[in-house]
Amino acid sequence: MKKILGSLVLGVTGWKMDYDEKFMINKGVLVAAPHTSNWDFFFTMAVFWKRGTNIKFLIKDSYTKSLFGFFFRWMGAVGVDRENGKNMVNFAASLLKEKDLIFTVPAEGKRKRVEKWKTGFYHIAKTASVPILLGFLDYEKKIGGVKKMIVPSDSFEKDMQEIQDYYKDFKGKFPEFYNPSIY
Numbered sequence: 001m002k003k004i005l006g007s008l009v010l011g012v013t014g015w016k017m018d019y020d021e022k023f024m025i026n027k028g029v030l031v032a033a034p035h036t037s038n039w040d041f042f043f044t045m046a047v048f049w050k051r052g053t054n055i056k057f058l059i060k061d062s063y064t065k066s067l068f069g070f071f072f073r074w075m076g077a078v079g080v081d082r083e084n085g086k087n088m089v090n091f092a093a094s095l096l097k098e099k100d101l102i103f104t105v106p107a108e109g110k111r112k113r114v115e116k117w118k119t120g121f122y123h124i125a126k127t128a129s130v131p132i133l134l135g136f137l138d139y140e141k142k143i144g145g146v147k148k149m150i151v152p153s154d155s156f157e158k159d160m161q162e163i164q165d166y167y168k169d170f171k172g173k174f175p176e177f178y179n180p181s182i183y
Contacts, residue, residue, distance in 0.1 A: 002049035002052075003049060003050055003051075003052055005046070005049060006045070006046040006047065006048070006049030006050030006051075007050045009042060009043070009046035010043075010046050010047065010050060013043075013142075014142055015043055015046070015047075015142045015143065015144060016142060016143045016144075017047050017050060017051065017143070017144065017145050018143040018144070018145040018147065019047075019051075019145035019146045019147065020146065020147055020148075022149075023133055023146045023147065023148065023149040024051060024053065024146060025102075025131065025133070025149075026053075026054065026100040026101075026102070027096060027099075027100045027101065027102070027130050028096075028102055028103075028125065028130045028131045028132065028133050028149070029092075029096070029102070029103050029104075029105060029121050029124050029125040029128075029130060029131075029132050029133065030048075030055070030102050030103065030104040030105065030132075030133045030135045030146070031105060031107050031121050031132060031133070031134055031135060031163065032044050032104050032105065032106045032107070032135050032137070033106070033107055033134075033135070033136060033167050033170070033172075034136075034137070034167065034170055034171070034172030035106035035107070035172070036172030036173050036174040037172065037173035037174060039173060040106070040137055040172075040173070041057075043137050043144050044104060044135065044137060044144060045075065045076070046144075047135075047144040047145055048102070048104075053102055054076075054099075054100060054101045054102065055076050055101070055102045055103075055104055056076045056077070056078050056095075056101050056102065056103050056104070057076055057077060057078065057103065057104050057105075058077075058078055058080050058088060058092060058103070058105075059072065059077045059078070059079060059080065060079065060080065061079030061080055061081050062079075063077060063079065064077050064078070064079030065079060078092075078095065078103075088120060088124075089120055089123045089124050089127055090127065092120075092124045092128070093124050093127035093128035094128075096124070096128035096130050097128055097129075102133065103124065104135065105120060105121040105124070107119070107120075107121050119156075119160075122152060122156065122159065122160070125152050126152040131149045131150060131151045131152075132149065132150045132151075132152065132159075132163070133146045133148075133149050134146060134147065134148040134149065134150065134163060134166050134167070136167065136170045137170070137172070138170045138171055139171050139172060139173045140171040141171075147166075148166050150162060150163065
């Protein structure tokens with residue numbers, strides 16, 4: 001069902017998938033950037049659903065426990081109790097160690113311009129010993145996918161510079177909201 005829905009969304013909107021098959025793995029952390037619009041979520045999910053990837057995202061558990069919780073869980077939501085001091089890095093890393101899945105993380109944290117990215121995606125990947133997939137959406141070209149993967153090294157700065165260099169040419173829906181300077 002998700003493959004059909006992903007194909008339909010991409011087909012109707014004119015978006016295309018662009019990925020290197022060697023980076024389309026079953027376990028890892030997907031950085032989703034640039035993140036400048038609510039539409040980013042739908043196009044990201046459509047790209048990975050069309051391919052048949054088990055993609056998940058973290059969300060407040062009030063959504064997954066609500067009347068429509070089944071719908072959020074079907075979409076890939078994993079509820080997190082943020083009020084009781086849960087460590088989301090350890091929580092996400094433990095799930096990655098247990099199951100084959102891709103966690104998508106909008107590293108900017110919100111759709112408006114931020115001074116620097118949140119680095120939880122990096123720490124999740126490092127803790128779980130999984131690679132970081134550099135997912136992208138380019139609204140100018142109407143393409144989304146993954147063209148690079150990074151295995152976290154012992155140099156946070158080197159890895160973050162490589163990630164920053166990768167994202168510099170992608171255009172978000174609202175380019176003025178995107179800050180490619182990530183740390």
